[in-house]
Every structure is written in structure tokens, then in C-alpha cells.
Amino acid sequence: MLVASLGGSAVVCDVLELLAEPGSPVPVSVRRNVPLPGWVGPLDLVIAVSQSGRAAGPLALAAEAARRGASLLTVGASQSPLADVAAQARGVHIDIGRGRTTSRTALWSLLAPVLLAAGHLGLVDVTEQVLLDAADRLDEVAEAARPSSESFVNPAKVLAADLAEGVPVVLGDGALNGVAAGRAASMLARTARVPATFGELPDDAAQVVACFDGPYTTAYGEAAARPPSGGDIFADPYLDGPAPPRLALLMLRDAAPEPMTPEAVEAAALADAVVAAAKEVGVRVSQVLAQPGHPLVRLAGQIATTDFAATYLALGLGLDPAVSAHVADLADRTGR
Numbered sequence: 001m002l003v004a005s006l007g008g009s010a011v012v013c014d015v016l017e018l019l020a021e022p023g024s025p026v027p028v029s030v031r032r033n034v035p036l037p038g039w040v041g042p043l044d045l046v047i048a049v050s051q052s053g054r055a056a057g058p059l060a061l062a063a064e065a066a067r068r069g070a071s072l073l074t075v076g077a078s079q080s081p082l083a084d085v086a087a088q089a090r091g092v093h094i095d096i097g098r099g100r101t102t103s104r105t106a107l108w109s110l111l112a113p114v115l116l117a118a119g120h121l122g123l124v125d126v127t128e129q130v131l132l133d134a135a136d137r138l139d140e141v142a143e144a145a146r147p148s149s150e151s152f153v154n155p156a157k158v159l160a161a162d163l164a165e166g167v168p169v170v171l172g173d174g175a176l177n178g179v180a181a182g183r184a185a186s187m188l189a190r191t192a193r194v195p196a197t198f199g200e201l202p203d204d205a206a207q208v209v210a211c212f213d214g215p216y217t218t219a220y221g222e223a224a225a226r227p228p229s230g231g232d233i234f235a236d237p238y239l240d241g242p243a244p245p246r247l248a249l250l251m252l253r254d255a256a257p258e259p260m261t262p263e264a265v266e267a268a269a270l271a272d273a274v275v276a277a278a279k280e281v282g283v284r285v286s287q288v289l290a291q292p293g294h295p296l297v298r299l300a301g302q303i304a305t306t307d308f309a310a311t312y313l314a315l316g317l318g319l320d321p322a323v324s325a326h327v328a329d330l331a332d333r334t335g336r
Contacts (some may be wrong), residue, residue: 008103033057051103053080056279133334166248184306
């Protein structure tokens with residue numbers, strides 16, 4: 001199986017790859033753009049996902065897969081070029097409807113049919129009940145993070161306030177939260193217009209901790225003597241200039257398995273060590289803990305929380321979460 005999606009839909013690839021890796025009887029490959037790998041042929045399934053049905057990469061991959069006689073499943077807008085390719089190839093097209101403004105808000109409309117199809121094929125452990133459980137988890141987060149909820153008890157508003165005061169670094173404590181971290185960084189950039197980097201433990205621990213020596217923490221240069229809670233109380237912004245931004249670490253952590261495995265104990269210890277090191281140099285640390293459940297259900301909760309936080313951060317900065325003038329300008333310049 002090969003899955004093609006990019007931009008706001010790219011997380012579909014990441015989630016399917018995550019869930020298929022432990023038990024899929026066939027390889028699941030991810031491709032963002034052309035060329036289609038040479039091994040794809042009549043014995044293979046290609047899934048192409050595009051909210052608009054016009055994204056050049058998935059569209060070209062789907063067309064080439066059809067030419068080679070591969071089975072084709074497409075997900076996107078009806079009456080679109082992608083739907084036409086599926087029809088001509090006698091494939092299956094899942095219509096998500098028209099009028100969607102952005103793939104960022106259509107994530108589950110794009111992801112659910114792909115996971116359901118992969119579940120029926122035995123490639124992932126996802127049934128209709130799992131999807132219903134994921135929907136319930138999304139409802140729970142939506143209730144807790146609703147706009148009418150007071151800021152001091154709304155987890156997404158609290159998270160947005162914490163991230164607004166620094167340069168965000170999003171770190172997942174494992175593969176599942178690594179996918180959630182990538183989604184969070186994308187949402188912070190596209191929705192809140194805040195540049196954010198992300199990583200996954202254990203591989204990215206060193207590069208994140210190395211940043212604690214840099215100019216965005218109290219450990220750097222003369223700032224080493226400053227209190228970890230903030231800047232120098234005697235600093236004069238007119239003479240000394242504005243204080244530099246500080247790192248803000250967002251640690252996404254998975255629910256503890258029962259019983260605890262040695263791998264889980266080691267992962268928790270590493271995450272705790274990174275958090276402790278961050279706090280020692282004045283990094284503002286926020287943690288989002290997944291609630292127990294199926295991996296897809298846990299992932300749904302993490303993604304929903306950070307999606308809400310990115311939206312509240314945009315609103316707090318006085319920005320329209322849905323529309324970026326520069327993205328629209330880029331589309332006009334490139335004709336896409």
C-alpha cells in the first residue's frame with residue numbers, strides 16, 4: 001500500500017503509517033509527491049488524499065498508479081480532478097463534500113474513510129467502534145475546550161497562553177505523540193502564524209536539550225544569572241532593549257500502559273529528564289497527557305487539544321485562524 005497526501009492532509013499519511021507499523025502484513029509506504037515508486041503495480045493499492053481534489057502531488061500519483069493498473073482509493077471533494085481519475089480507473093472515490101475551506105479543519109473527514117478501508121483490509125486495528133470511540137474523545141475535548149469555558153479551567157486556552165510567551169518546541173514522548181507533535185507544529189504555524197519546531201523521543205532528545213544552551217534560555221551568556229522565572233527585574237527596556245523571547249516546551253505524553261513495561265518506564269524517565277532540564281534554564285513547560293484508550297483514540301485527544309490551542313492562540317494574537325493573507329498571495333502568485 002502507498003498513501004499520498006501533503007500539506008494540511010499530510011497527517012493522514014503519518015497516522016496510517018503509525019497504526020499499520022505494528023501489525024500490517026504488507027508494507028505501508030508514504031509519498032508526498034511524484035515520482036511514484038517503481039515497485040507500484042497491479043498488485044498494489046494506492047490511496048490518494050486531497051481535500052480539494054486538486055493537489056498536484058496526490059493527483060499525479062493517483063493518475064500514474066491508475067496507468068500502471070494499481071487499485072485506487074481516493075478521498076476528497078466531489079466533481080474534482082481526483083474524483084475523475086478514480087472514476088476512469090474504476091477505483092473508489094470517497095466524497096467529503098464541497099465548500100470545505102481548509103484541509104486543517106477537515107482532518108477527520110479525510111482520515112476516517114482511509115482508516116476504515118485499511119481496517120477492512122486487515123492492515124490496521126481500526127473498526128467502526130474504534131472510530132466511534134475516537135469521535136467520543138473528540139467530543140470530550142471539544143466540551144472541555146469550548147469557547148464559553150473560563151480561561152483558567154480551559155486546557156486549550158491555558159496552553160495557548162503558555163505558548164504565546166515563547167518560541168514553541170513541541171516534543172512527543174514516543175511514536176504516537178511524535179505524530180501529534182508534527183500536527184501541533186503545523187497548526188501553530190498555519191493557524192496561529194507562530195513558527196514551531198517539533199521532535200520525538202528518544203531520537204530528538206539531544207537536539208532539543210542542546211537548545212537549552214542557546215539564546216532563548218537563561219543559560220545563555222549574561223542571562224545565566226537571571227532568575228529562572230523570568231528576566232532581570234532591574235532591566236530597562238528603553239536602555240537594554242526588549243527582552244528576547246524564551247523557549248516554550250510543549251511535551252506531549254502518552255497514557256501509561258498497564259502494566260508498565262520496561263520500555264514505558266525508560267520513555268517516562270527520559271521525558272521527565274528533558275522537562276527537568278528545561279525548567280532549570282527558565283523554559284516554560286506545558287504538558288498534555290493522553291487519556292487511556294485505543295492508540296487512535298489517544299491520538300485524537302492529543303490532536304484535538306493542540307488544534308484548539310492553536311486556534312485560541314491565533315484569536316489571542318488578533319489573527320483570523322482560517323485565512324492567511326500571505327498564503328492567499330502565494331496561491332495567486334503560483335496559480336495554485
